Each structure stands twice: as C-alpha cells, then as structure tokens.
Amino acid sequence: MRRIKFYRLLDGLVPFIAVAAALAVGAIILLLQDTNPLTAYEAMFKGAFTNKNGLADTLVKATPLLLVALGVAIAFRGGVINIGAEGQLIMGALLTTYLGVELGDSLPGPLVILVCLLGGALMGGAWAALPGYLKAKMGVNEILSTIMMNQIAIQIGFFLLRGPMIDPAELAAGTGIPHSARLPNTTDLPRFTDIAGWLGLSKSAEEMGLSGFAAEVYGLLVEPTRLHSGLIIAAILAVLVYIFLWRTTIGYRIRAVGQNQAASRYAGINVSRYIILSMTLGGVFAGLAGSIEILGLHHRMFEPTAVSAGYGFSGIVVALFGFLHPLTIIPSALLFAGLLVGGDKMQRAVQVPQVLITVILGLVVLFVVSADILVRRRATRRVSVDEPSPPGPDPGADTGTGPGAGPGTGTTAEAIS
Amino acid sequence: MNENLTAMAIVLGIMHSGIRLATPYLYASLGEMFGQRSGVLNLGVEGIMLVGSFFGFYVVFETGNPWLGFAAAAFVGALMGLLMAVVSVTFKAEQGISGIGLSLFGLGVSSLLFKTMLGSVEGVEGFSELKFCFSSIGIDSTFCLSEVPVAGEIVFSHSVMTYIAYALVPIAAYVLGRTTWGLRIKAVGQNPEAADSLGVSVNLVRYITVIVGGLMAGIAGASLSISLLGVFQENLTNGIGFIAVALVYFGGWSPWGVMAGALLFSTVSSMQLWGQVLNLPIPSDVAVMLPYVLTIVALALPIRRAAQPAALTKPFTRGEN
Numbered sequence: 001m002r003r004i005k006f007y008r009l010l011d012g013l014v015p016f017i018a019v020a021a022a023l024a025v026g027a028i029i030l031l032l033q034d035t036n037p038l039t040a041y042e043a044m045f046k047g048a049f050t051n052k053n054g055l056a057d058t059l060v061k062a063t064p065l066l067l068v069a070l071g072v073a074i075a076f077r078g079g080v081i082n083i084g085a086e087g088q089l090i091m092g093a094l095l096t097t098y099l100g101v102e103l104g105d106s107l108p109g110p111l112v113i114l115v116c117l118l119g120g121a122l123m124g125g126a127w128a129a130l131p132g133y134l135k136a137k138m139g140v141n142e143i144l145s146t147i148m149m150n151q152i153a154i155q156i157g158f159f160l161l162r163g164p165m166i167d168p169a170e171l172a173a174g175t176g177i178p179h180s181a182r183l184p185n186t187t188d189l190p191r192f193t194d195i196a197g198w199l200g201l202s203k204s205a206e207e208m209g210l211s212g213f214a215a216e217v218y219g220l221l222v223e224p225t226r227l228h229s230g231l232i233i234a235a236i237l238a239v240l241v242y243i244f245l246w247r248t249t250i251g252y253r254i255r256a257v258g259q260n261q262a263a264s265r266y267a268g269i270n271v272s273r274y275i276i277l278s279m280t281l282g283g284v285f286a287g288l289a290g291s292i293e294i295l296g297l298h299h300r301m302f303e304p305t306a307v308s309a310g311y312g313f314s315g316i317v318v319a320l321f322g323f324l325h326p327l328t329i330i331p332s333a334l335l336f337a338g339l340l341v342g343g344d345k346m347q348r349a350v351q352v353p354q355v356l357i358t359v360i361l362g363l364v365v366l367f368v369v370s371a372d373i374l375v376r377r378r379a380t381r382r383v384s385v386d387e388p389s390p391p392g393p394d395p396g397a398d399t400g401t402g403p404g405a406g407p408g409t410g411t412t413a414e415a416i417s
Numbered sequence: 418m419n420e421n422l423t424a425m426a427i428v429l430g431i432m433h434s435g436i437r438l439a440t441p442y443l444y445a446s447l448g449e450m451f452g453q454r455s456g457v458l459n460l461g462v463e464g465i466m467l468v469g470s471f472f473g474f475y476v477v478f479e480t481g482n483p484w485l486g487f488a489a490a491a492f493v494g495a496l497m498g499l500l501m502a503v504v505s506v507t508f509k510a511e512q513g514i515s516g517i518g519l520s521l522f523g524l525g526v527s528s529l530l531f532k533t534m535l536g537s538v539e540g541v542e543g544f545s546e547l548k549f550c551f552s553s554i555g556i557d558s559t560f561c562l563s564e565v566p567v568a569g570e571i572v573f574s575h576s577v578m579t580y581i582a583y584a585l586v587p588i589a590a591y592v593l594g595r596t597t598w599g600l601r602i603k604a605v606g607q608n609p610e611a612a613d614s615l616g617v618s619v620n621l622v623r624y625i626t627v628i629v630g631g632l633m634a635g636i637a638g639a640s641l642s643i644s645l646l647g648v649f650q651e652n653l654t655n656g657i658g659f660i661a662v663a664l665v666y667f668g669g670w671s672p673w674g675v676m677a678g679a680l681l682f683s684t685v686s687s688m689q690l691w692g693q694v695l696n697l698p699i700p701s702d703v704a705v706m707l708p709y710v711l712t713i714v715a716l717a718l719p720i721r722r723a724a725q726p727a728a729l730t731k732p733f734t735r736g737e738n
Contacts, residue, residue: 029529033533081513083517134713134716140717143513143516144662144666144712145713145716147656148663148709148712151656152709152710155702159702163700313521316514316517317521320514353529353532353533355524355528355532356525357525358521358528359525360525361525362464362518362519362521365515366500366504369510369511369515369518370508370510371508372509372510372511373508373510
C-alpha cells in the first residue's frame with residue numbers, strides 16, 4: 001500500500017516536473033539571448049504575483065483560462081479532443097456583444113447580463129456541437145474540424161465587425177477599424193471594487209493597519225482594478241463541473257464513454273449522444289469565457305484573435321496541468337495566468353519577447369503527454385504486483401488508442417480522482 | 418470579344434496561381450502521408466512549417482543563396498520531426514495533444530527568433546520563376562517555353578520549388594507502391610504486430626517516416642517564405658499546416674489523391690484571391706473562409722475512409738495484443 005501512495009505522489013508531481021523542465025529550457029533560451037534567466041524569471045514572478053495590479057491582471061486572465069480549461073476537461077473526459085475553444089470563445093463573444101448592444105438599454109441590468117451570458121454560452125455550445133455531431137455520426141476527426149471551425153469563426157468575426165456590427169462612430173469617422181460599439185453600462189459585470197462598495201468596505205489598507213502582501217491583497221478588493229466578478233462565476237462553475245462529472249448520472253456516462261466506448265455501448269449508453277454532449281458542453285464553457293471577457297473586461301468586441309488571445313490553446317495546457325480535474329484546474333489556471341502576465345512584465349524588464357511563454361507552453365504540453373507513459377507503465381505494474389488476483393482493466397490499454405478512446409492523459413487524472 | 422479575353426485571362430490567372438499555391442500543401446501533405454501510413458498522426462506540421470519557414474528565410478536573408486535556405490529548412494524540419502517521433506513513438510504520447518504541443522512550440526520558437534534575430538518584416542529574392550528559355554541550354558534562340566500561349570503561361574513559369582513539389586508525387590507513389598520500404602511502411606501502419614513478427618522494426622520505420630515528414634514540412638514552410646511570398650512574419654502559415662494534415666485524409670492516403678486535394682484547395686484559394694483583385698461583390702472575409710469550410714466538408718465525405726491505416730494514432734508496444 002505504501003508503494004501505491006508513493007507512486008500516486010510521484011504521478012502528481014509529473015506536471016510540476018514538466019513545468020520545471022520547460023522553464024529550464026526557457027532558461028537556456030534566455031542564456032542564449034545573453035539574459036540572466038534568474039533576473040527574467042524574478043521579473044516574471046514579481047510582476048504577476050506580488051502587487052495588486054499584477055495580481056489583478058493575473059486573476060483577470062485566469063478567468064477565461066479556467067472556463068476554457070473546464071470545457072476542455074469535460075470534452076477530454078468524454079473522449080473528444082476539443083481544440084476549437086478559440087473559435088467557440090469568439091462566437092460566444094460575438095453573440096454577447098450583439099445582445100448587449102441591442103438589449104442593453106431596454107432591459108434591466110441583471111436580466112440583460114443573464115441574457116448575454118446565456119447567449120454567449122449557447123452560441124459557443126452550438127459552434128462545438130457541429131464538430132461533435134460530425135465526429136459522432138460521420139467519424140470526422142474532431143481535432144481537424146475544430147481547428148477549421150476556429151478559422152471560420154475568426155473570419156465571421158471580421159466580417160461582422162467590418163460590416164453589420166461595426167461601431168457607428170467608427171463608420172462616421174471613416175476610419176473603419178473593425179470593432180463594435182461599446183456595450184451599454186448596464187451590461188458591465190460588477191467589479192470587485194463595486195462589490196466592496198456594496199459590502200461597505202471603504203477603508204484603505206493603511207487605515208486597516210495592513211502592510212506588505214496582505215495590503216496588496218486587500219487592495220484588490222477596495223481599490224479600482226480591472227478585476228471583475230467573472231472570476232467568481234468561473235470558480236463556482238468549477239465546483240459545479242466537479243459535482244456534475246462525479247456526482248450525476250450524465251457526468252458518469254460522459255466519463256464512461258471517454259474511458260471505454262465499447263463497454264459503454266454494451267452497457268446501453270448512447271455513445272454518440274454523449275460524444276456530442278461532451279463536445280457541446282466544452283463549447284458552452286468556451287462561449288461563456290468569451291461572453292465574460294466582453295461583459296467584464298473589454299465592453300466591446302474587436303479583432304477576434306485579440307479577444308480570444310490564444311486562450312483556446314493555453315486553456316488546453318491549463319486543463320492538462322490541472323489533471324483534467326475541475327478543482328485542480330483552478331490553481332493551474334492561476335499559475336498559467338501568472339505565466340502570461342509575468343511574460344509581459346519580463347518583456348519590459350529584460351527585453352525578451354513575450355512569445356517565450358508560447359515556447360514554454362508548448363514544451364509543457366510535450367513533456368506532460370510524454371511523461372504519461374511513466375504513469376501508465378507503473379499503473380500496469382501496480383496491477384500485476386500489488387493486486388495479482390483480479391486481472392483488472394489496464395488503464396493504459398484503452399487510453400490513447402485512436403480517435404475513439406480517451407486521451408492518454410486520463411491516466412494522470414486517474415491517479416488523483 | 419474584349420470581355421472574353423478578360424475572362425480568359427482570369428481563368429489562366431486562377432489556374433496559374435492554383436498550381437503555384439499548391440506547393441506548400443504538396444510538400445507538407447506528402448510528408449505527413451508517410452507518417453500516417455506508418456501509423457503516426459503528426460499534428461505538429463503547422464509548428465514544423467513555421468520553424469522551417471523562419472530558418473529558410475533567415476539563411477537566404479543572410480547568405481542570399483536560396484538553396485542553402487532550402488537545406489536549412491529541411492534540416493530543422495527533420496529535427497522537429499525527430500522531436501515528434503521521440504514523443505509519439507518512444508514515449509507513446511497521445512498524438513492529438515502532442516501535435517498541438519509541437520505546433521505551439523514551433524509558433525513560439527519561430528516568433529521568438531523572428532523578433533530577436535530579424536526584428537522587422539524583411540523581404541528576400543529567394544527562388545525566382547523559371548522561364549525555360551532555349552538560350553539557357555545553349556540553343557541559339559530567344560524563345561522561352563513560358564511564352565507558349567495558355568500552357569506556357571500556366572505550366573512553365575513557376576519557381577523550381579514548385580516543380581520539385583510536383584515531382585515528389587510520382588516519387589512518393591513509387592516508394593509507397595513499388596519498394597520494400599513502402600511495403601514496410603504500409604505493414605507497420607496496417608498491422609504492426611504482423612510486421613513486428615516478420616522482423617520489421619515498427620518503431621524504426623515510424624521514426625524514419627516522421628523524420629522524413631518533418632523534413633518535408635520544413636521545406637513546405639520554406640516554400641512559403643523563400644519562394645511564394647519572399648517574406649517572413651509571425652504565424653506566417655496561419656493554419657496551412659493543419660489543412661495539410663486534413664488533405665491526407667481527403668486524399669485517401671495516396672500521393673495522387675493528396676495532389677488532387679492540394680490542387681483543389683489551392684485553386685479555391687486562388688479564386689478567392691482573384692475575387693479580391695476583381696472586386697467581386699463577395700466580402701473577402703467570407704471568401705477567406707471557403708478553404709476551411711471545404712476542409713470540413715471534405716472530411717465529412719465518406720470517400721475512401723476504408724483506406725485509413727488501421728493502426729493510425731496507436732503507439733506500438735510489443736506483446737500488448
């Protein structure tokens with residue numbers, strides 16, 4: 001038994017080792033650029049985690065990352081690989097913008113926000129349902145179809161923002177920059193400052209007698225930052241997704257289909273329905289991320305790829321690093337949001353382009369999926385050494401075997417769940 | 418009469434740029450086809466293309482010699498292919514995810530190098546268009562094949578990289594259909610256990626196909642930066658690598674099918690470009706979508722799906738089955 005615990009601990013360390021290895025490669029790249037990696041990484045960490053503005057930026061970026069990663073995790077659990085979060089996010093943001101601009105002045109605030117969020121979520125879901133359907137009914141590789149759907153969404157965005165949805169002011173000025181009008185203020189998600197105001201928190205950090213890091217954290221609440229309540233929505237949803245996947249029948253069936261399609265079919269589960277469902281739910285969360293980016297942060301839609309900002313891809317990294325588990329995805333989202341924000345600060349401090357972060361993200365993915373074999377091998381050995389009597393299912397045998405079965409990373413998650 | 422002439426010129430223009438624009442798809446898809454036939458789905462083509470594209474461009478920018486750029490792109494492409502092979506074959510990683518990782522990595526590396534080594538968008542001469550003049554082979558005539566009406570204009574005025582790309586189609590078909598190596602590749606992709614029991618090293622074959630695929634993806638990237646466009650910028654490929662992977666499915670895993678698919682796509686793309694030139698009443702944003710819509714439709718068509726290698730995306734472990 002002790003051995004199992006030790007291996008579980010080791011399996012849990014895999015993502016951390018992957019990140020450390022990726023940062024080490026990043027350090028080598030920094031050295032090649034004649035930059036001290038310690039200085040660069042220090043600037044990164046301090047910029048992202050030690051003062052209230054950095055923390056606010058990190059939490060603001062963590063919000064879409066968390067939502068996208070939740071969607072990616074649901075899809076992965078259901079055995080489908082959703083690379084289309086980027087496009088689903090854009091489509092969600094577009095419909096939210098449309099609804100906000102059209103209805104913002106005629107409906108009461110809370111209602112219009114609800115309508116906008118629902119619209120964005122459903123639009124994202126619809127955009128994912130098509131590749132899900134094509135996968136379930138016609139065997140179309142969902143990775144390729146979702147990548148194509150991303151490109152189509154980007155073009156739809158440009159088309160709408162240059163034409164029907166363009167800011168009338170932009171049209172009057174004749175500059176033609178593709179962005180929408182600003183959404184009415186009624187659609188703004190409350191910021192943390194607003195919430196603090198409602199709660200009657202008005203004293204400054206000094207008046208509260210706080211200093212150092214505590215003062216910075218307190219400042220997040222009372223001082224005007226960009227931090228908005230989308231973070232709270234995302235955190236609540238993470239808990240709900242956990243309950244959904246592990247405490248409901250539908251969630252159980254999604255995971256069953258992801259683990260073993262043949263067995264699920266034999267057990268009477270409508271496999272293609274659950275494939276479409278898990279893909280669609282993935283899209284719902286990405287669409288919601290787009291919706292919240294508009295209502296909480298940007299308040300208008302502009303260049304689609306700048307709004308999606310690569311969250312569709314970094315969200316995959318967040319999900320993998322978070323063991324594809326809704327609750328561990330929360331700290332994972334914080335870490336990678338910090339990496340993105342810190343990369344920006346690093347660029348300013350030591351003049352190393354921020355794209356270094358993209359290199360590190362790519363390496364984290366490569367290392368995590370590569371390390372999976374170690375976990376899987378041990379899982380097989382564990383079955384044969386520690387529990388010789390039941391020839392239990394080999395967790396490795398059914399994962400990573402073709403388009404039908406779940407991603408191999410499921411085994412990493414099994415160690416935790 | 419005049420209108421007919423213009424229409425004719427447009428059709429010729431579309432065909433000419435269709436043949437030309439198929440170049441990167443041909444290199445990348447033919448290379449990817451070998452990997453998939455051996456059972457490895459390399460979704461990192463996009464990233465490999467970007468890295469090859471940058472290095473090819475940089476070498477030409479520094480040396481002025483397009484052939485050196487070609488070789489550099491092939492070399493770094495092969496290195497990226499090796500990385501993919503280590504991850505997918507030795508570490509048996511889930512191929513869908515590892516390919517996305519490799520694409521992110523390639524995007525990051527190429528952008529980082531572009532920003533630190535070039536800093537701004539530059540242009541290079543690269544490969545120029547061949548004219549097939551008789552004078553160049555010592556015949557005393559000023560006539561060039563590219564001046565032949567219709568056929569000359571369409572076929573005889575491309576860069577050497579385009580001709581190499583098309584020459585690779587029959588070569589790939591020959592290797593796959595008529596050589597021992599082709600037989601091994603197909604066996605490893607179709608029934609690795611049987612191939613293994615006959616003494617074929619499954620993983621060695623897969624390493625070679627994925628490295629060759631990487632090499633060709635590197636060249637595909639360079640064909641954009643040093644032949645078709647003559648520039649490099651961040652994310653130059655913008656999804657071409659992923660379409661190239663889809664074309665392998667579309668082409669039913671055969672070199673000629675892949676070529677047909679590449680030509681169809683490049684023709685649609687060139688129609689879209691010409692639509693912009695001619696100011697057709699279709700918004701360019703809508704026209705740009707066409708190749709992607711077509712890809713999804715093509716993937717949904719049930720043609721030759723039976724040709725899919727049985728062991729595609731399945732890592733091989735001896736004695737597992």
